[in-house]
Amino acid sequence: MQVAIDFGLTNVDVVAMRDADARHIAQVATLPSQRKVDVAQVRCALSALGRDAADFARICVTGGQHRRLPDAIDGVPVVKVGEIEAIGFGGLHLAQRQQPDLREALVVSAGSGTAMIAVRNGSVQHVTGSAVGGGTLIGLCKLLIGTSDPQEIDALALAGDSNKVDITLIEATGGAIGRLPADANAVNFGRAATLEWADVAREDMAAGVAVMVGQVIAVIAINAARAERLDRIVVVGHLVDMACMRKVLNTVAGYYGADFTVPEMPGYATAIGALAVGARVH
Numbered sequence: 001m002q003v004a005i006d007f008g009l010t011n012v013d014v015v016a017m018r019d020a021d022a023r024h025i026a027q028v029a030t031l032p033s034q035r036k037v038d039v040a041q042v043r044c045a046l047s048a049l050g051r052d053a054a055d056f057a058r059i060c061v062t063g064g065q066h067r068r069l070p071d072a073i074d075g076v077p078v079v080k081v082g083e084i085e086a087i088g089f090g091g092l093h094l095a096q097r098q099q100p101d102l103r104e105a106l107v108v109s110a111g112s113g114t115a116m117i118a119v120r121n122g123s124v125q126h127v128t129g130s131a132v133g134g135g136t137l138i139g140l141c142k143l144l145i146g147t148s149d150p151q152e153i154d155a156l157a158l159a160g161d162s163n164k165v166d167i168t169l170i171e172a173t174g175g176a177i178g179r180l181p182a183d184a185n186a187v188n189f190g191r192a193a194t195l196e197w198a199d200v201a202r203e204d205m206a207a208g209v210a211v212m213v214g215q216v217i218a219v220i221a222i223n224a225a226r227a228e229r230l231d232r233i234v235v236v237g238h239l240v241d242m243a244c245m246r247k248v249l250n251t252v253a254g255y256y257g258a259d260f261t262v263p264e265m266p267g268y269a270t271a272i273g274a275l276a277v278g279a280r281v282h
Contacts, residue, residue, distance in 0.1 A: 001026065003056045004274040005045045006086070007037050007064030009112040010134065011238060014045045015271040016056070027051075028268055030238075037065040039073055060278035062086040062270060079278040083270065087236070088117040088124030090273020094263035095234040105232040105261075106225040109270065110134060110239035114217050118228045127224045132216040134239035140209045145202045150242060157210040157244035160203030165191050166211065179255050188212040207244070214248025222258045234261045236269035 006013040012034075016027040029048035034041060042059065046052055053059060053074040061069055062081045069078050091107030104120035106127065112135035118125045134150075142148040145156065163183065167190030169175065170182040189208055192200075217235075225233050233253075239245050240262050253260045263269070 001056055002058050002060065002275060002278065003046065003049070003051075004060035004062070004081075004271040004278065005042060005066075006062050006268075006271040006274060007041070007066055008033055008270075009035065009064070010138075011111075011267070012041070012045055013268050013271045014048055015268050015275065016049055016051070017272075017275055025265070025268075025272075028265070030267065033064075035064070037061075037068055039069065042069065042073055042078075058278060060271075060274040062274040079274075079281065081274040081277045084115070084117055084126050085124050085277050086270045086273035087115060088119040088273065089276050090269035090271070091117070091234045091236045091263070092119045093272055093276050094236065094265065094269050095232075095261050098263060099232075099261065102232060104230060105234045106221060106228060106230045107269075108217065108221045108233060108235045108237075110217055110235055110237035110245070111270075114220070114237075116221060116224050118230060120230070127228055128220065130216060130220055132213055134213075134237070137209055137213045137239065137245075140213075141206060144209065145205050150238075153206055153210070154242040154244050156203045156206035157242075158207075158247070160201065160205070160207030162204065162207040162211040164204035165189050165195070165200060165208035167191055179257075181255075184255070185211065185215075188215070210242075210244040211248055213239075214245050215252055218249050218252035218258075218260075221260075222252070222256050225258070232259050232261060234263065236263065236266040238267035240266045 003016045012031045014029045018024045027049045053076045058077045060079045087109045107117045109115045113133040115129040116127045166185035167187040169186045172186035176182045
């Protein structure tokens, strides 16, 4: 058995597998990030699975300051995998469970921030990214509606109407523009300047933040995929655990005729990618 740990800014994700095949996942766990990487954090991550280092043939690590770790823990090899490789191969690996013929894609990692990786011909390349991501969503919702709980934010956003805080195209221009329908937004939070805080429902505020974050990610991803001449966009990361974010991505994809895939277990893609890479190098 082998294990991988992805040290993110918000979460630490742990995946144990019987082999490097994403279909053979044995255990997963997610812990809050302590924003430091050391042997104690590795032990903590493994204990979340009820295991210790001796239970594994190798420990693959990625994310954060993973390169500071020693080359072995309790005699078990520590395989250090670059985050770009782990994201790219992990995203493709998961997507292939649903689309076995998939050989290339733009893999979008929507975590605290957003990274976009082109995967083709067995190689990966960082294309672009954005500082807008899950950290933006959580941070703004904490400031605007007083919660940083992703599940609460998701429920509020799904119940809200972003057009209560946004200005729509029909208001800004009188109708649709190109592929965008008249009820698409023209200005994120454009109404906020003329609204009283007490008049805005928490649900509508949450929906407005979710739409803004999702649109930024989706539009950059679509343009990046087209620039790279990649037809498929695979979105992974814990941000797309949230139904409100998947809804926004699907809406934007519909506007522009894009093909977004959100595989199962998207939050564990980077750890799964670290396992896949680690199996190749050992």
